[in-house]
Amino acid sequence: MTDQAEKLRNLVQSMKGKSKEKTKDKLTKGSVIKKENSAYVYAITSGKGGVGKSNLTANLALGLQREGKEVMVIDADLGMANLDVILGVSPSYNLSHVIRGEKKLEEIIVDGPDGLALIPGGSGLEELANLSSYQINNLIDCWNKIDKEFDIILIDTGAGLTNNVINFVLAADEAIVISTPEPTSITDAYGVIKVIAKHDQEAIIKLVVNQVENSNEGNKVADRLVKTARDFLKLEVSLLGVLPTDKAVTKAVKKRRPFFLEFPKAQVVKSTNQIVAKLLDKEAKEKEPKGIKGFFNKLLNF
Incomplete structure (x- = not known):
């Protein structure tokens, strides 16, 4: 499989002092470039920590990748960023270095599995509010090039109801809210959905119930959340899938490997693939994607 990060580095480099035609020639050698549509942006969030949000993000991305989608993951969990640990990579730089002008965007991209x-x-995402208009335009221009390269962008937000988390969710094309069967997790997940509904009654929200003993338990939790959102918020929330409690998840984290790759026959992988299939069946059909440029434009407006 062609290394996406290397392709993107080539993309950004080729934009410097070269014609669009030369850029096209360079990129289309041995790679598939998406030119017509913008990337579809999902924000993956939760009401509380410890529900498996980052694990789902990483492994969902790998599942989508296996189905032929070009996928990028952005770690926007400002307090407990750990996608690098789950994916088994060691970043030297992050988005804050780009915003401060210390690194170029292509220099901070990490090659994952x-x-x-x-x-x-x-x-870095917190520092966006302090940028000048010139810096913002340059940054958005860099991100806009990603739209031509990727089909799907997954944003792993922090947990809870901070302004940063809600802004990331509202700026995305769709939100995926994670809950577990624990009463506190269900309450917190509903809290997130309630805040989203308050700001955007047209928001598309998908629900994943994680760490369930069986599918019946997951469906009961989902039914409760979906019904409550419909009755009290007048908002339709749809169930994306349920994920079982599986020792493969803990073992994979200890090995700094995604469970999708380390234990490909585990039940949690089968359930993740069901979510992948559901996403691909619905992808970009419910609304026109704003793309990463639209995401950042909306985020900065907040």
Whole structure:
């Protein structure tokens, strides 16, 4: 599989002082470039930590990649960024270095397993509010080039109801909210959905129930959340899937490997693939994607 991060580095480099035609020639050798549509942006979030949000993000990305999608992951968990640990990579730089002008965007992209591309966020996303208009335009221009390269961008937000988390969710094309069967997790997940509904009644929200003993338990939790959102918020939330409690997840984390690759026959992988299939069946059909440029434009407007 062609290394996406290397392709993106070539893309950004080729934009400097070269014609668009030369850029096209360079990129289309041995790679598939998406030129017509913008990337579809999912924000993956939760009401509380410890529900498996980052694990789902990493492994979902690998599942989508296996289905032929070009996928990038952005670690926007400003407090407990750990996608690098789950993916088994060691970033030297993150988005804050780009924002401060110390590094170029292509220099901070990390090569993940299976050619997955990772943008380590760090504290850089918090610094967006302090940029000049010139810096913002340059940054958005760099991100806009990613739209031509990737089909799907997954943003791993922090947990909870901070302004940063809510802004990331509202700026994305769709939100994926993670909960577990624990009562506190269900309450916190509903809290996230409630805040989203308050700001955007048209928001598309998908639900994943993680760490369930069986599918019946997961469906009961989902039914409760979906019904409550419909009755009290007048908002339709749909179930994306349920993931079982599986020792393969803990073992994979200890090995700094995604469970999708380390234990490909595990039940949690089968359930993740079901979510992948559901996403691909619905992908980009419910609304026109804003793309990463639209995401950042909306984020900065907040």
